Amino acid sequence: MTKDRGATAPRTLRTLRTATLLAACLPLLAGCGGPGAADAGDRPTVDTDTGLHERLPAEVRAAGVLVVGTDATYAPATFFGPDGRTVVGFEADLGAALGQVLGVRVEFSVVEFDGLLGALGAGDVDLVLSAMTDTAERQQQADFVNYFRAGTSVVVQRGNPSGVSELRDLCGETVAVERGTVQVDLLERIQRHCPTGRPVLVEEQPSNADALVELRTGRVAAVLADYPPAAYLTTDARTQADYQLATDTQYEPGLYGIAVAPERTQLREAVQAGLERLLADGVYGEVLQEWGVAEGALRTVSVNAGAPARD
Numbered sequence: 001m002t003k004d005r006g007a008t009a010p011r012t013l014r015t016l017r018t019a020t021l022l023a024a025c026l027p028l029l030a031g032c033g034g035p036g037a038a039d040a041g042d043r044p045t046v047d048t049d050t051g052l053h054e055r056l057p058a059e060v061r062a063a064g065v066l067v068v069g070t071d072a073t074y075a076p077a078t079f080f081g082p083d084g085r086t087v088v089g090f091e092a093d094l095g096a097a098l099g100q101v102l103g104v105r106v107e108f109s110v111v112e113f114d115g116l117l118g119a120l121g122a123g124d125v126d127l128v129l130s131a132m133t134d135t136a137e138r139q140q141q142a143d144f145v146n147y148f149r150a151g152t153s154v155v156v157q158r159g160n161p162s163g164v165s166e167l168r169d170l171c172g173e174t175v176a177v178e179r180g181t182v183q184v185d186l187l188e189r190i191q192r193h194c195p196t197g198r199p200v201l202v203e204e205q206p207s208n209a210d211a212l213v214e215l216r217t218g219r220v221a222a223v224l225a226d227y228p229p230a231a232y233l234t235t236d237a238r239t240q241a242d243y244q245l246a247t248d249t250q251y252e253p254g255l256y257g258i259a260v261a262p263e264r265t266q267l268r269e270a271v272q273a274g275l276e277r278l279l280a281d282g283v284y285g286e287v288l289q290e291w292g293v294a295e296g297a298l299r300t301v302s303v304n305a306g307a308p309a310r311d
């Protein structure tokens with residue numbers, strides 16, 4: 001992308017993914033690649049909207065880049081591609097398209113999930129785009145531009161050796177979950193319904209990939225994760241022999257949001273307007289369709305709609 005954005009030729013999302021979404025190389029704890037992405041046809045063309053570019057904060061326009069924090073262990077949302085350093089996924093594609101329409105480069109910074117809002121508050125990243133559910137508690141630290149809906153699924157070993165068919169079957173079992181996620185809170189609520197002496201034994205892991213290692217090796221009976229990554233695991237040819245969904249139920253569906261520091265109102269409004277443009281132009285829907293997650297699509301882009309507004 002040239003510095004003269006007014007003269008920049010349109011690019012496809014395929015080009016944006018390979019050219020601009022580079023992140024630090026970390027050990028690959030989960031599979032890379034994925035259905036629909038690398039082998040898909042041409043992506044829709046996304047033009048820069050000069051009016052939206054001018055709505056960005058001056059410091060962002062001067063830098064020409066938005067640094068976006070993500071936990072790249074959550075396929076098909078964000079995860080590492082075959083080269084081990086490029087962040088791919090439906091959120092990566094949405095981020096690329098958002099940067100294109102706003103006329104800035106998007107760079108992903110890989111951070112463990114429970115450190116993302118801290119990085120946002122410290123100014124280390126401009127945005128967080130990482131399958132983060134918009135909750136009242138998180139709204140104490142950030143504003144959320146909502147773009148997707150998903151609930152929690154229960155993942156078990158193929159064959160379901162512990163016989164888990166609903167959440168209450170987790171009582172008396174050991175369950176792994178990614179630290180800092182809404183699934184941690186869900187497990188706390190499940191505890192209230194467990195018989196005396198049979199609590200859920202919760203293992204909080206640094207990443208979803210770490211939690212899945214515990215499940216694959218038989219150390220836990222289940223992993224709780226959002227539906228898109230859970231379904232991805234159980235249908236991808238490289239992992240479906242190891243995992244299955246315990247039930248088709250999605251528990252406590254919520255809204256994902258792009259997190260923005262609450263004092264950066266101008267940036268939040270520009271991001272919202274950019275997503276609205278992608279939705280209106282059909283790019284948003286095409287990205288979700290390509291990655292097989294269209295059922296989580298929203299009809300409108302909202303702010304802090306996943307929970308009551310902050311006091």
